[in-house]
Structure formats: C-alpha cells, structure tokens
Amino acid sequence: MQMKKKMGVSLAAVAALGSIALTGCGSQGAAPASSGTTPTTQSASGQQLQIFSWWTGVASSKALKSLIGVFNQQYPNVQVVNEAVAGGAGSNAKAVLASRMEAGNPPGTFQVHGGNGSLLSWIQAGDMQPLNSLYQQQGWYHAFPQSLLNLLTVNGKIYAVPVDMQRANVLWYNPSIFHKYNLTPPTTFSQFFADAAILKQHGITPLALANHGNWEATLLWSDVLLGTVGVNEYNQLLDGKASWNSPGVVAASQTFAKMLSYANPDYSALHWQQADQLVAEGKAAMNVQGDWAQGYFTTDLHLTPGTGFGWAPTPGTQGVFAAVTDVFGLPAKLKNDTPTLDFLKVLGSEKGQDVFNPLKGTFSPRLDANTSLYDAYSRSAMASYKKDPLVLVIGQGGANPGFTNAVNNAMEIFVTNHNVNQFVSAVNSAAQANPLS
Amino acid sequence: MKSETVPLKQTQRTTKLRKHSKISWDHFFSITTLAPSIILLGVFVYGFIFWTGYVSLTNWNSFIPDFSFAGLKNYFLVFETFRFQSDLRNIVVFTILFIISCIVIGLFLAILIDQKVKAESLFRSIFIFPMAVSFVVTGVIWSWILNPETGVNLVLKAMGWKHLPSWFLSTTIVPNITVGQIQIGIPLALLAVLIAAVWQMSGFAMAVYLAGLRGISDDIKEAARIDGAGSWRIFWSIILPQLRATTTTVIIILTAASLKVFGLIYAMTGPGQEFVTDMPSMNMFQTTFQGNQFAQGAAISVVLLLIMAAFIVPYLISTLKQGEDE
Known part of the structure; x- marks a missing residue:
C-alpha cells in the first residue's frame, strides 16, 4: 500500500511535469504561423x-x-x-x-x-x-x-x-581599417592574403566568418570556387557537366582552407549578423556574405554605405553577379x-x-x-546585375537540396580538419548521388 | 443520450435488469470516451510510425515521391556516414552523462529542500523554474554565456586563468579511440551542451524526488534512528532503496527527453564542427527538410525510435509486471 501510494504521487508529478515539458516542446515546433486567417470557403464576392x-x-x-x-x-x-x-x-x-x-x-x-x-x-x-x-x-x-x-x-x-534580386558574391569591409593601413579591397586571392598578413600583424582579424547555420562557410567556399575557376567552369560544375574532382576545385578548397587560418576562431558559434558586426565594430576587416547583410549594416547598425561599410566583389569575381532571387x-x-x-x-x-x-x-x-x-550600394549592385553574367551559388536554392546538404555536411568536417582531398572526394560523391540538373 | 437513460434506469425495478443495463452502459460509456483518443493515437502516432517505417524502405530521396522498394539501402547509406556515426556516439555519451548529472543534482536539491527549510516553496520554484523556459531560449542564452570569445571566459580571464576552455567550440574528444571513421570518447563540446541541459532539467528530477521523499513515512526513519542508525546510514539503507521506483520514472522520462533533444542543439550549437554536438534528431531534420532526402530521414527516425524503444520497453514490461504482482 505504501509502495503504491508513493508510486502514485511520483507518477502524478511526472504526468504534470511531463505535460509542461511537452507543451514547451510543442511551442518550439514548426507550426505554421499563418498571419492571415485561413477560411476554407471562397468569399462570396470574389475569389x-x-x-x-x-x-x-x-x-x-x-x-x-x-x-x-x-x-x-x-x-x-x-x-x-x-x-x-x-x-x-x-x-x-x-x-x-x-x-x-x-x-x-x-x-x-x-x-x-x-x-x-x-x-x-x-x-x-x-x-x-x-x-x-x-x-x-x-x-x-x-x-x-x-x-x-x-x-x-x-x-x-x-x-x-x-x-x-540579391547578390551573393560580396566582400564587405571596414573602410576605416583599410584606410588606416593603406590597403585596398583585394581583387585577387594573393592580394587578399597580402592584406590579411598586414591586418593580422596589427591584431585585427582579417576575415570575419560565421558558420552557426552550417551554410555560411559553404557560401564562402562557393564564392572562392567562382573566383578560382571562373564563370565557365563554375557553371559547368553547378550544372553537373564538369567533374568535381578537377584541379580547380582542389585549388579553390586549398585557398579556402588557407583563408580559414585568417578567420576568427569562434565562427561555428556565430550567426552571419555577428560576423558583420565584427566588421562594423572594427574588430575584423572583411566578411563575405550575400547583400542581405547590407540591410543589417544600414537598418540595424545605422551605418552609411561607403563610409560606415564598404563593399567589393569577392576576389576573382569582378564582372560576375552571383544571383539569389x-x-x-x-x-x-x-x-x-x-x-x-x-x-x-x-x-x-x-x-x-x-x-x-x-x-x-x-x-x-x-x-x-x-x-x-x-x-548607393544597391545602385552599384544593379549596375553589375544589368551587364554581368549571372551565376548561382551552392545553397540559397541554387543547387539540388540533397547536394547542398551533403556539401554542408562535408564542410562541417572540412572547416575542422582542413583535409582537402577528403572534402573534394565527399563533394564529388555528393554530386554523383544528387543529380545537379 | 445520458438524459434519456437516467430516468429510464430509475423506473426499472428488478435488480437483475438494473445490473445488466448498468454494465452495458458502463461499457458503452468507456468505449465512447476512449474511442476518440484511441483513433487519434492509432492514426497520428502508430499509423505514422508505420508510414515512416515504410518510407524508410523506399527510394523517396527527392521532392518527387518514389515508393519503389529499396530494401535496407537507406539504412546502409545512413550508417556509412561520418555524421550518423558521430550522432550515435554523441547520443549515447550525452544521454548517460545527462541522466547521471540530473539525478545526482536533482536528488541533492530535493534532500536539501526536504529539510523543512524556510521559504521552501520559493526554493522549489527557483529550482524548477528553468523547466518553464523553452529549450530554444536556454540554448541561445547558454550559447552566449559559453561563447569562448565573449562569455564566461572573460570572467575567467580576468581571474587569471591561462588555458581557457573553448566550451562548445572544442573539437577535442576524450579519450579519442578511433573506431572506423570516427573517434569514440566524450566530445568536450557536448559538456557545454550538457551544462545547459542539466540546468534546465535537474529541477524536474528534484520535483519528482521531492514527491518520492515525501512519500517515505517518518515512522520508518524514526524507527531506524531509535535503532541507532546515523543520518548517512538512514539515507543509504532506508531512503535510497525506497526511491527506486521514483528513480526509474526519472530515468525513463529523462531518457526520452535526452534522445529527442533538438531545440537545445538547434539553438545553441548546431551540428558543431566535425559534428561534435550533432544528434540524430538534428541530422534527421536537415536530411529530410533541407536535403529533401525523405527516405534517408525516415531511416534515421526509425533508428532513433528503436534506440528509444530499447530504453522504454523494458520499463513498460517491468511496470506491467509490478501491476500484476500487487
């Protein structure tokens, strides 16, 4: 009897608390937050x-x-x-x-x-x-x-x-840092590394990176790939018409791994806004992000385009517009x-x-x-958009979701072990398992 | 329905008839009350479990449904990946550490509160309060606290610590035994997640243990004291054995919470570098809803279900047996 009573008490407590826990879980779920009403019948007056x-x-x-x-x-x-x-x-x-x-x-x-x-x-x-x-x-x-x-x-x-229209190959930078150390925004990867070395000497993180969402590093890699192999091979890769085992992909991955050594170490804890905040505050000099970052700079941080933050195409991608639409x-x-x-x-x-x-x-x-x-920023992006060839990026709905997910998974390992061969072969098998066009 | 039967019953005089009609009414009532839940459970829980199991055996790995039979292909594909192997390691490590920590801390807090302290209800509320917070909130806040660049490390640094922990960004695995593709051991990054999870759930263990402690009769403790047992002896020999049923309950509920953990990981760390903080549920979500590989996602869900069943089914059997014994 004693036993039973005790069980009863504890079970009642469990039931009560369990229901709290369940409610808590439920509220985190992916419930559709329809902002309008959803009548099932059509309105009488029209459609x-x-x-x-x-x-x-x-x-x-x-x-x-x-x-x-x-x-x-x-x-x-x-x-x-x-x-x-x-x-x-x-x-x-x-x-x-x-x-x-x-x-x-x-x-x-x-x-x-x-x-x-x-x-x-x-x-x-x-x-x-x-x-x-x-x-x-x-x-x-x-x-x-x-x-x-x-x-x-x-x-x-x-x-x-x-x-x-949004642009995904943008290098955001802090103009006052670049002015202070007499640097120009890099147009090639060798310029990027030259700038990065100088910035590092002065105790400034050269490249702000965020990868909490497991897609940001893939976006950077995608831009590095574009800047390394050029528009034609890049398009062939993304259309599944070229091999992902190519020397260009390997070279891009090596460049990317080298760039990581100039990035903030806590990137997997940061969301992209936090990386751009590092640039805005002058703790880091550059960040690669789509131009949705521009809204963050102007609206959230109240910065003026050109003086508060600067922009350039990512290295090697001048005259190309990576489109997210x-x-x-x-x-x-x-x-x-x-x-x-x-x-x-x-x-x-x-x-x-x-x-x-x-x-x-x-x-x-x-x-x-x-x-x-x-x-000013959008006008310069519009000018590029109107005359330059458009390309897709990996992620942002640009490629087969299965491929993108597999690349993100491979990236999560690559950012840690910097093993280029392992990464490239993972990407290659992802491309074979998930048709790209 | 009811208003019709009640006066009808009252008019019946023969006891036999009344008894007969009462039984059928009871039956009818219990069936009608239970039917909606049974049907809903049957469709939305068990039906979809079978549906998931079915999908996991198909080739449906894109937006276009493809129900051709694939055998166990998806399971092989999933088990082959570095990510899923890491997930299995993480979930085992996390579940064991999580349950032990919650039980030790929960029991300790419950015993403290059971000492008839002043403002008992205040302390009880404080300890249980984290449970009222959603896992997402917990995750975000702890990711700020434990961010090695900006969080609690700044305090440690000011106190003169040299080797600051990198918390959930650590990729170190202790003791690091290579098995297949992955390293077996405790990923240090998981300990940071553990701190947040234990902070949230040990209050729950406390509440259940407190109920258990209150259920132990003072007579037994008194009798032991008269027999000359000290406080420790009473705790080990009287109180702990009496808390066995409570402990089972706590373990089962916490296991379920731990195996399903998603919101906390999603908000706090994501999969983590080299998947040191990834969990099957996270993997399942990304595979299914970001990669659109529905069959592979279903395979992960089924594996997760089997792991969960391995814990829950023995408990259910033992409770059923207990019910029969009494």
Whole structure:
C-alpha cells in the first residue's frame, strides 16, 4: 500500500511535469504561423488567393503587405490570404509546402529561389505550369535580362516570375581599417592574403566568418570556387557537366582552407549578423556574405554605405553577379489559375517591384527599374546585375537540396580538419548521388 | 443520450435488469470516451510510425515521391556516414552523462529542500523554474554565456586563468579511440551542451524526488534512528532503496527527453564542427527538410525510435509486471 501510494504521487508529478515539458516542446515546433486567417470557403464576392512564403521578418512582411496592397488596388475582388510560415530561414516553410503539394492542395502561388534547387524539383515533379504566354503577353522577355530568365527556364519553358534580386558574391569591409593601413579591397586571392598578413600583424582579424547555420562557410567556399575557376567552369560544375574532382576545385578548397587560418576562431558559434558586426565594430576587416547583410549594416547598425561599410566583389569575381532571387510560379494542381496569374502580373510589374523591393532591402530585377529608389550600394549592385553574367551559388536554392546538404555536411568536417582531398572526394560523391540538373 | 437513460434506469425495478443495463452502459460509456483518443493515437502516432517505417524502405530521396522498394539501402547509406556515426556516439555519451548529472543534482536539491527549510516553496520554484523556459531560449542564452570569445571566459580571464576552455567550440574528444571513421570518447563540446541541459532539467528530477521523499513515512526513519542508525546510514539503507521506483520514472522520462533533444542543439550549437554536438534528431531534420532526402530521414527516425524503444520497453514490461504482482 505504501509502495503504491508513493508510486502514485511520483507518477502524478511526472504526468504534470511531463505535460509542461511537452507543451514547451510543442511551442518550439514548426507550426505554421499563418498571419492571415485561413477560411476554407471562397468569399462570396470574389475569389481567393493564397500567397505562401517565409517572409515573416519585419522588413519582408511589410514589403509583402505593400505588394498585396498594390494587387488589391487593381483586383479588389480577390481576397488575398497571406500564408507566411516562420522559422528556420525558410526550411519550415519548405516542409509545409512539400506536404501541401504532396496532398494535391497547393497554395495559389509560393516563394521559391530561382535556380536548380527546389524550383527545379517542383518543375521536374510536374507541379508547375509554364508561363511563356504570360511573359509574351506582358512583354517580360525584354523586361528581365536573358541570363536571369535562363535560371527559370527548363527545356525552353519558363516557370516563374522573379520579384527581387540579391547578390551573393560580396566582400564587405571596414573602410576605416583599410584606410588606416593603406590597403585596398583585394581583387585577387594573393592580394587578399597580402592584406590579411598586414591586418593580422596589427591584431585585427582579417576575415570575419560565421558558420552557426552550417551554410555560411559553404557560401564562402562557393564564392572562392567562382573566383578560382571562373564563370565557365563554375557553371559547368553547378550544372553537373564538369567533374568535381578537377584541379580547380582542389585549388579553390586549398585557398579556402588557407583563408580559414585568417578567420576568427569562434565562427561555428556565430550567426552571419555577428560576423558583420565584427566588421562594423572594427574588430575584423572583411566578411563575405550575400547583400542581405547590407540591410543589417544600414537598418540595424545605422551605418552609411561607403563610409560606415564598404563593399567589393569577392576576389576573382569582378564582372560576375552571383544571383539569389525570390520567384513565384503557377502550381499545376490549382482549381482556378486566374487569381494567381493576376497576382503574377502585379508581381512582375514595374510598379509592384518598385513598391516591394525598397521596403525589403533588395532591388528590382527589371532592367527598367527606377534606380533612384535605392541607396548607393544597391545602385552599384544593379549596375553589375544589368551587364554581368549571372551565376548561382551552392545553397540559397541554387543547387539540388540533397547536394547542398551533403556539401554542408562535408564542410562541417572540412572547416575542422582542413583535409582537402577528403572534402573534394565527399563533394564529388555528393554530386554523383544528387543529380545537379 | 445520458438524459434519456437516467430516468429510464430509475423506473426499472428488478435488480437483475438494473445490473445488466448498468454494465452495458458502463461499457458503452468507456468505449465512447476512449474511442476518440484511441483513433487519434492509432492514426497520428502508430499509423505514422508505420508510414515512416515504410518510407524508410523506399527510394523517396527527392521532392518527387518514389515508393519503389529499396530494401535496407537507406539504412546502409545512413550508417556509412561520418555524421550518423558521430550522432550515435554523441547520443549515447550525452544521454548517460545527462541522466547521471540530473539525478545526482536533482536528488541533492530535493534532500536539501526536504529539510523543512524556510521559504521552501520559493526554493522549489527557483529550482524548477528553468523547466518553464523553452529549450530554444536556454540554448541561445547558454550559447552566449559559453561563447569562448565573449562569455564566461572573460570572467575567467580576468581571474587569471591561462588555458581557457573553448566550451562548445572544442573539437577535442576524450579519450579519442578511433573506431572506423570516427573517434569514440566524450566530445568536450557536448559538456557545454550538457551544462545547459542539466540546468534546465535537474529541477524536474528534484520535483519528482521531492514527491518520492515525501512519500517515505517518518515512522520508518524514526524507527531506524531509535535503532541507532546515523543520518548517512538512514539515507543509504532506508531512503535510497525506497526511491527506486521514483528513480526509474526519472530515468525513463529523462531518457526520452535526452534522445529527442533538438531545440537545445538547434539553438545553441548546431551540428558543431566535425559534428561534435550533432544528434540524430538534428541530422534527421536537415536530411529530410533541407536535403529533401525523405527516405534517408525516415531511416534515421526509425533508428532513433528503436534506440528509444530499447530504453522504454523494458520499463513498460517491468511496470506491467509490478501491476500484476500487487
């Protein structure tokens, strides 16, 4: 009896505490944080359009709302449901999207990165409809550069409309440090190492690196690869048309490993914003990051482009634009295509993009975009974008997700043991296991 | 339904009839009450366990579902990787250290509180409070505290320490025995994660132990004291044996928490350099939802389930046996 009573007490305590623990776990889960209501029936007056994205941050959700505002001015009868899913830099959203597509219940349209990542997967799965006639009708074949359209085209069919543009091969630097030691931003790797040696002598971390998310180092490596092998071989590699065992990949990996010796030692504890903070505070001189960092410098740290922070293409990538672009397409299994097509018209229009991009901190991929809406950094990126060839990066939806994940895994080992041969062979087998195009 | 049957029962006079109808009503009531949970559990827990097991035997390793039979290919692929081998080492090391630390600290705190101290409820709340914090918050805060460049190391440095620990950034593994691709031993980085996890969960062990201690009758302790036993002797011979059932409960719950640990790792360290802080759950999440390799992710989940079952099933059997004995 004594025994039983005691068990009862402890089990009751366990049950009570267990339920607390479970609730705690549940709140961390990847629950879809739909910011709008999700009525299942269409509104009586008109049609409904679900817009699916991972734009839940302050700037991006504001930009999306403004874009929806422009859309509703032109199409007041369509009720827009903003189905943004928060968390995990889009990975939660992608998981939710995958289950909806699988169930044959796609949203009206959804955010995806242009390139050979998820977008290509959806196209190959037959879940997307081509938009060639929409492009024809809207005159978009000339509104966007051909090298961008190539990233959205499979077998001559174009599947998505780009809404914004970001650059992934940017070297951010601290201008006052460079001025103080009479340095210029490096355009080659030998210049980079020369600068780095001088900076190290003066007790400044030459390269700020963050790799908490297990993708940042891959982005740096991707840029080093681009700067080492050049646009042509780089594109062949990313299209699966060249061998990843090549001397160029080995050389790039060696350069990358050497760069790590000039980086802060705690990189696997830092998020990318913290690496850029090191640059802003003058503790480190340079950082390689996509130009989403620019919003962090200007909005969060209140720095002025040019004086508070400087930028240059990463070494060896002058005249190349590594593109990360958010695009939207037309899912195949929709009951009614009209609201989606109407939304895509607004999304690709000059007006829609001019409202959206300045708020989000990106720039419009249209060739006729109004440059006066943007700051000095974005204007310089736009100039490069309009004339230079565009390439994809590894990660950011640029390549087969399975390949990217395998490279990230190999990178996690490479950053520690600096074993180039092991890394290159891991990347090579990842490319064989996960078709790149 | 109920309002109809109750007056009906009252009108029945014969005891036999009443008894009969009462039994069927009880049956009906218990079935209808249990049915929703049984159906929901059946579909959403057991159904999906079988579904995951099925997916792990297919070739579904991209966005495009491919349910062709792959045999155990995914399991071989997963077990071959450096990452998964590291995961297995980490989870075993972490679970053992986590349970021992939580039990020792939890029991110690429970005994302190059981001394009829003043403001007992205040201390109890303080110790159990970390449990109310989500693992993500714990992870972020401890990653700041234990960041070797900016955290507690600055204090240690000011105190004149020469060899500052690199906490969760350490890639050292002690004692470092190479087995296959990986090194077997305790990754020092896991100790940093352990500190955060124990900080959060030892309060839970304390609460359960406190309930256990309160269940031990004072008579027995008094009798032992009269027989001349000292405090230590009472603790070892009277209290500890009586806490055995409680300890089993604590171990089972903590094991489950430890094997499933995800939020803490995700927020605090990520997989870590050379996967020193990676866990199967983390690997499963990234493989499935970032790599879209659903079949391989499912294979990792199944392995995780089997590990969990290896701990839980013996416990369930022993509780069932105990129930029969009494």
